[in-house]
Amino acid sequence: MDSTNHLFTVLTQIAAPALLTNASSVLALNTANRFGRVVDRSRAVAAGLRGIAPDSIDYGLWQRQLDRLKQRGKLLMRAQTGLYLAIGTFVGTALFAVLGSMVLERAPGAATALGIVGIVLGFLATGSLLFACVLIARETRLALAGLQDDVTAFGDPRPTPPPGLETR
Numbered sequence: 665m666d667s668t669n670h671l672f673t674v675l676t677q678i679a680a681p682a683l684l685t686n687a688s689s690v691l692a693l694n695t696a697n698r699f700g701r702v703v704d705r706s707r708a709v710a711a712g713l714r715g716i717a718p719d720s721i722d723y724g725l726w727q728r729q730l731d732r733l734k735q736r737g738k739l740l741m742r743a744q745t746g747l748y749l750a751i752g753t754f755v756g757t758a759l760f761a762v763l764g765s766m767v768l769e770r771a772p773g774a775a776t777a778l779g780i781v782g783i784v785l786g787f788l789a790t791g792s793l794l795f796a797c798v799l800i801a802r803e804t805r806l807a808l809a810g811l812q813d814d815v816t817a818f819g820d821p822r823p824t825p826p827p828g829l830e831t832r
Contacts, residue, residue: 677761681786685754688793692747695800699740706733725813732810739803746796753789757782 709730716723760782768775 673765677765678758681754681758681761681789684789684793685751685758688747688750688754688789688796691793691796691800692744692751695740695744695747695796698800698803699737699744702733702737702740706730706737709733728813729810732806732813736803736806739799739806743796743799743803746792746799750789750792750796753785753792757786757789760785 709726713723713726713730716726760778764775764778764782767778
């Protein structure tokens with residue numbers, strides 16, 4: 665194999681893991697932001713609970729919100745762990761692809777072993793990314809359930825249109 669073809673083969677082998685590393689990083693940043701919003705909201709709800717009598721109807725609503733926020737925080741932390749694992753293993757996949765291509769002509773057996781490790785890391789990375797996405801989807805459903813509770817308890821926040829301007 666000439667050196668130009670070999671170079672393009674190596675670049676092709678590292679392109680997918682590099683692209684998936686970038687995508688995982690963006691998702692990790694978004695997940696960290698979501699976690700920060702959950703923490704802020706949890707603090708606000710906990711502070712609000714301190715001012716409500718435990719036997720009040722509102723207390724139960726606020727406690728349910730706080731419990732749901734705790735669940736969301738746990739899901740997001742697990743998702744973040746999965747995303748970090750995915751990022752690290754995608755980087756490892758690319759690294760093993762490069763190492764395997766470097767030793768391909770001098771040590772074909774070592775190149776095969778490095779390729780197998782790279783493939784295993786790629787599967788682990790993809791599984792971690794999928795796992796994190798499932799957790800984020802579950803967290804989103806909990807967030808929607810919290811919003812539905814808010815709307816049910818406090819009424820629909822949309823303003824009532826003037827007579828004659830109702831939407832159909």
